[in-house]
Amino acid sequence: MSKALGALQQLRGLVTAASPSRGSVLELPPRRALLYVPGDSEKKIGKAAELGVDVVCLDLEDAVAQGRKDAARETAAKALAELSFGRSERAVRVNAVQSGHCEEDLEAVLSGATLPDALVDTVEHVRFLFDRVKGLLGPRLQGEAPPALITMCESGMGLLNLRQVFEACLARTNVLRLEACILGADDLQASLGLKRQQGTDDTLFARRWVVLHARAFGLQPIDQVYIDYKNSHGLQAEALEGRSIGMAGKQVIHPSQIAPVQDAFSPDPHEVEEARQLMQAFEEHQMQGKGAFTFRDRMIDQPTYLQARNLLQFAARVGQV
Template sequence: MFRVYGSWRHSLHCLRRFSTQTSHEAGRYRPRRAVMYVPGMDKRKMEKIPSVGVDTVVFDIEDGVAVDQKGTARYMIPETLAQLSIPAATEVTVRVNGLDSNLTREDLQVILEKSPDGLPEALMVPKVQSAEDVAEVDCMVGEFRPSAKHQPLPLFAIIESPMGLLNLRDICYHGIYKCEAVRLQVIVFGSDDYLAMIGGVRSEDASELVFVRQSIVTHAKAYQLQAIDLVHIDFKDLTSLKRQSQEGAWMGFTGKQVIHPTQVGVVQEAFTPTQDQITWATGLIEEFDKHQKLGKGAFTYQGRMIDKPLLLQAKNIVNLHNAISGRTNS
């Protein structure tokens, strides 16, 4: 029995949060446990990125930048990327302005044409409401970075409106199977804009967002995509952040948005398998392989009958642990 969690049912519930079956590139999984936004016009904050140790950094041209500073941010990001030595473990992403702003095209042109080769490694697009939005971004990226048609840029799509939620199935399908220059890999939940659009009010426990959060996870996992949970706005309250991060992990999210470096460690720990889980999973896989060689099917492990779902959970844990450690997934 997986004693650390008290009951078998709760143990299984905890294990499910580490599913890594979310990549359309066989054998590859990039951990995105903490996704941190940094204003694209704040050079001081951008220069601190190499020392933060975050899985994914998002240089922002949208909400984190005032309207009269967007042009500055647009050009400052490529200049800063050319100067920084960001660790390979940190994914470099840029959030452009949404298609409703009429700024997306210029954002993409500058970012894709002025940035050093290979950067940014991914793009984040806010306020995605339809498959047509994804198609439009795909066309722009193909125009400004033709090489992306041979090696598509990973795409993060932020869902932050009721219409985006209703169209999420089509967004996922188009972003995976119909695009050439981008490839949808991540669905991000933009909770504050969503609440504003429905006239809702943000509560401390975010109970008013349970339905939307579960819908985001359901669609993402149905299409083997990663799902990134809502921002915890009070960056000084690390206790509440830890609780909400664990809740998101139990729901099936693979990571969480953060807005301050102090949040990174708490969030990434919540989405990382514990040593007890790694030991349990490794032992289960070894026992499974041993019984397969003996020609035996079902078997017991730590007092419980093992079936395929539990084997999958064990492999998910080991794969995520390997990905975080920089090793190749099995």
């Protein structure tokens, strides 16, 4: 077992003693694209369920006007109960704890026979959220896997507190399984006083900060929304940049954004092929008693081998092998 994985499992062992240990972030479901749909639009939800996107997120928060919150809860609960989402994961974005709407959101989406696969929350108040979910699910937590939780980070203080928030959540994986963290870039830009400019790297520091903290805890970091939804080149560039800095996926707000984003977060065929050859060469050298060797002018050792193996596993997961 590699050192990197060893350290990870150990840490998770510390903070998630109650949960089964997990080998790697790659065992989590792919969340390359996470599509928001307004929770009060039955028509848009119906369409979203057929798009083959990794995650459909029914939004009860920013996409729903104040006077439509009740309608959105009802529509979202009905969709969870009656609609088939195919291979897409069903997530619900509930309102922030201090908004006054969160509790009713949780009741609506957790009281049905079919639980959402994931909750997206801003988690300013971890304890409140977990206590409410525990109360609402009660004995169901004995028999069913708890819903996955995806937190949102969208303020300067949220960035500073990421570690504490993750540790607090991972201490109670019997209630909600924290698996990913979303960067909410618009709120964050306002909070950090960043000037809005397309094409600059104003959010790169914050995005790398989120990647560092999420990956350190074995979680999937989910990148910011690209709001100029008619600019497909810009979207593709930002998605590739996100993958390059360690993001596992990206929020999308329009069906046309799904394919470019899911492609960007999938391995290229030539990467898959190189990884396969590298693994084979590594295993041959290992059997001959050589720990490090040269492959295409690069020194190869255990960590490089690990990267290749991870890439192949993920390619298989998203149907590329």
